[in-house]
Amino acid sequence: MADPSDSKGPNPRGRAYHKGNVAADLREAAERILAAENLENVSVRRLAREVGIAPANFYNHFNNLDELLAKIASASLDQAITRAVTTWSGHGSKPELLIASATEFIQFCLRNKQLMRLMLRRREHVDGDEYDDVSARSLMEVTRFIYGDVSEVASSGPNFEKHGMAIGYIALTYGFALILADGRFSLDGEDEVQLSKFVRNGILPFLDGSAAAILAAGNEGPHPSD
Template identity: 25%
Template sequence: MGKYHHGDVRNVLLQKAETILTEEGPTGLSLRRLARMTGVSEAAPYRHFDGKDGILAAVAISAFERFAEQLETVAANVERHEERIMKLGAAYVGFAVENPQHFRLIFGRERPPLDQYPELREAADNAFDVLQRAVTSVDRKAEMTLSEAATAYNRALAAWSRAHGIAMLVIDGMIAPPADQELGDFVLGLLAEDLIAPNDA
C-alpha cells in the first residue's frame, strides 16, 4: 500500500538514476530497477519521463551543464591564449576522468537523439559554444582575414580533438599516466607535446 503522491517521485528517480549511471553506466540503468529502488510501481517512471531515453536525456542535460560550467570557469580565469587552451584541455580531460560515465553519455552513442530532445540539443550546443569561444578568441582583438579566421577555427578543432582523444583513451583504459606521474601533469604533457615544434628532420 505505497502511499500515493508522495510528491517527489520525479526528483528521487533522477537522483537514483544519477547514482546508477555513475556506478554502472547507462546499460545498468533500468527503469524497473529505478522504480524498485524508489519504492514505487514499475510503471510509475513513465508518468515522469518519456521512457528510458527521456530519463537519460534529463541526466545528460545536467551533465552538459556541469561540463559547460567547469569549462567556462577555466576559460574565464586564464588570460594568455595559449595557456587558456592548455588549461581548457586539461579541464576537459579532467571532467571525463572524474565523470567517465557522464562523459560517455553526452558524447557516445547511448545519448538520446538530439532531434527528439530540444533541451538536450540546447545544452549540447551551449557546451560546445563555450569551448569554441574559449579556443578561438585570441588575446589581441585584431581583425582577422578570412584565411586567418579559418586557421583559427581549424586550430580550435585540432585542440578539441586532442583533448577529446586523450579523454577517451584514458577513460577507456588504453593509456595511463606512468606510475611516477600525476594525471594532470601527464595530460598537460601530452597536450604540450603537440604545441612544441617538432622541428627535427
C-alpha cells in the same frame, strides 16, 4: 537477463510521493546507479524499485528511459562547460588556460566513467534538442574564448575553416578522456600533476604551433615540457 533490481525491495525510505518530486527522485536514482555501477544497470524497473513506484508510473514523468538519460547527460555537459568558462576567466595565457580546462574535464570523466560514456559515447541515448543545444553551447564557448567574436557562429553555426582550432580542441579533449578511461596508458588519473603533464604534452603542440615545427623537422623536436 534478470533485472538487477529484482533482489531489491520497495523504497527503503518509505517516502510518500506526490506529483512534483517523483521525476527528481528518478533522476537522482539514475545518477546514483551511474556513480556506483554500470550504465546498463539503469532500467525503468530498477529506477521504479529504487524510488518505490510502479514501473508504469515512470512514464508519467518521462516519455522513455532515453529522455531521462539525455537530461542527465545534458546537465553534466552543461556543468562541465560552466566550469571551463570559469577556468578561462582566470589568469594565464590562452594555451595554459585551455590545458587547465581540458585537464579538469578529463579528470571529471575518469572519476565518472559511466557518466562519461553517456555524455561522449552513447548517442542513441542522448539525441534530442536539449543535448544538441548544450553541445552547441560547448562549441560556442570554446570558439568565443579562442577567437573572441562569435557573432558569426551564433547566427550560422561554426565555420570549419575559420574555427578549426576550437573543433580540434574539443576533439582532442574528448579523445584523451576516452583513451585514458579505456586504460590505453598507464596513468593515475587521480594524480593531477601526472595527468596535467600528459594533457599538456598532447595538446600544447597544437596550441602553440610547435606541432608544425616538429613535423617540418622530421623528428621529435623540442618537447613541450622542456
